[in-house]
Amino acid sequence: MxxxxxxxxxxxxxxxxxxxxxxxxxxxxxxxxxxxxxxxxxxxxxxxxxxxxxxxxxxxxxxxIVRPEIVTEQRSADETRKWLLRFADGKEAETVYIPEADRGALCISSQVGCTLTCAFCHTGTQPFVRNLGPAEIVGQVMIARDAYGEWPTPQDQRWISNIVLMGMGEPLFNYDNIATAVTILMDAEGIGISRRRITLSTAGVVPLIRRVGEELAVKLAVSLHAATDDLRDVLVPLNRKYPIAELMQACRDYPAADNARRITFEYVMLKGVNDTVADAKALARLVAGIPCKFNLIPFNPWPGAPFECSSNEAMVRFATILNDAGYTAPLRTPRGRDIMAACGQLKSASERERLSRWKARLAAGIVDDHHPAATVSA
CATH class of the missing domain: 1.10.150.530 (DNA polymerase; domain 1)
Known part of the structure; x- marks a missing residue:
């Protein structure tokens, strides 16, 4: 352009x-x-x-008027859809639509690659390339609305009813672009997604959490995954900069949190790592006084992953302890695993496919200007 x-x-x-x-x-x-x-x-x-x-x-x-280019589109057996999108400079990111019976959530990315290195997340093994701009963030929503025929903006039932900033990247390390994009998405004279139907997920960039609440007032989700600094330092290295005590205080102070818009604490279930009775009880104590709920996520495996998913018995026991402590703590049903579209899996398969295509072109004597291996994890 x-x-x-x-x-x-x-x-x-x-x-x-x-x-x-x-x-x-x-x-x-x-x-x-x-x-x-x-x-x-x-x-x-x-x-x-x-x-x-x-x-x-x-x-x-x-x-x-430029939307991202659709490179590939995949549809899971459970009707989850995943788009690999290419932007004007050739960089790519993924967007996932997770359907329900009469509505659905669109999971959008904020960065190409990821600035974080969370131990359980394959997306985090992809190198950070750059932030996405407002056009690239809004463009993901427009691509999905094209696919579901949601133009003009529906007045009532929508297939794309919720937006979750839980795709590739840490949204709060791209705050200004995210804020512009979210404001566009919420505008009542356009796409018109209510702020109550937009959730921003962060690994815990504490200084910007209050700003999100004051300026955007969207729902907040926090990738927690541990109740102690010792363990969270390993699972979510960002914790070394913003430890749990500071993160919990930021959640208590979040301006947009109330009983109607509770903070969601995301917790991936890792066998023998963070799934014990003691972990569950410590977690319940940690969040006391915060209007919140939990999203317990069965670990989604990827090639070479150093973790296994907790047993069903352990996950049910964990959820029961949180429920008994007064918290909603559903076990998420994994969606889109067969197309690598589940939580923590984004971009991994597409990067391997892109590298394979490049190698095939090289073998055929076709020289590309950009070597994909420069931005692909081995």
Missing amino acids: TADRANLIGLSRAELTARLATLGEPAFRARQVWHWLYCRGARDFSEMTTLSKALREKLAMSAA
């Missing part, structure tokens, strides 16, 4: 208004364009029939 034909997707309302002002257009035109982009899902300026033909032509000369 050249500088003189900027992508309008991902611009804030103020930025879109300023862009149109450079074309001599009044502010209300931005509202019209916004409607076509985010309520009706227009792919081309020629579709914007409430604008004059002259303005549509002027926009086509000076701007563009």
Whole structure:
């Protein structure tokens, strides 16, 4: 995308208004364009029939509407769908849709690769490449809405009813872009996802948690996975910078948390590591006083993983202890494992496929400009 034909997707309302002002257009035109982009899902300026033909032509000369490119799409036996998306610079990330009976959650990525190295997460073994911009974050939602025919924005039932920032990357290490994108997604005159249906998941970037609550007021999920610093330092190395006591205080102070919007503590169940009776009791004590619930996640294996999933007996016992302490603690049913779309598995399979394609091209004498092995874990 050249500088003189900027992508309008991902611009804030103020930025879109300023862009149109450079074309001599009044502010209300931005509202019209916004409607076509985010309520009706227009792919081309020629579709914007409430604008004059002259303005549509002027926009086509000076701007563009660009979604990510779909490289591959996979559908699981349980109807989970996963898209590998390519951005303008050739970098890629994955987006996953998890359906329910009459609705579903879209899991979107915030980074290419990941800045964290959580021990149980295969995504964390992928090297960090860069942050995603607002257009690339919003574009993931638009791709999914294309797939489910959700244009214009439905007034009632939606297949894509919830957005979860739980894909590749740590959202709070890309806060400004995330904030712009989430604001666009929540705008009532466009995509119109309620803040109560958007969940941001963090490994615990403590200084930014309050800001999320004050500025976005979305639901908060925290990847906890341990009740002590000694264990969490190993499982979630970010804990060495922001230890559990600081993280728990940030959760207690989270402005958007109440009984209706409880903080979710995510806890991956690792056999013989964090699944004992003592672990469960320590966890219940740790979160006392925080409006919260738990999401117990059976470990999703990946090649070479150093962990095993806890036994069903251990997981049920763990959940029962938390339930008896007064907390909701469901065991998540793994979704999309057969297409490597489950929690902690994103990008791993696609990176191997990309490296295989590169090797095949090399064997055929086709030289690529970009060596994928430079950004792929062995």
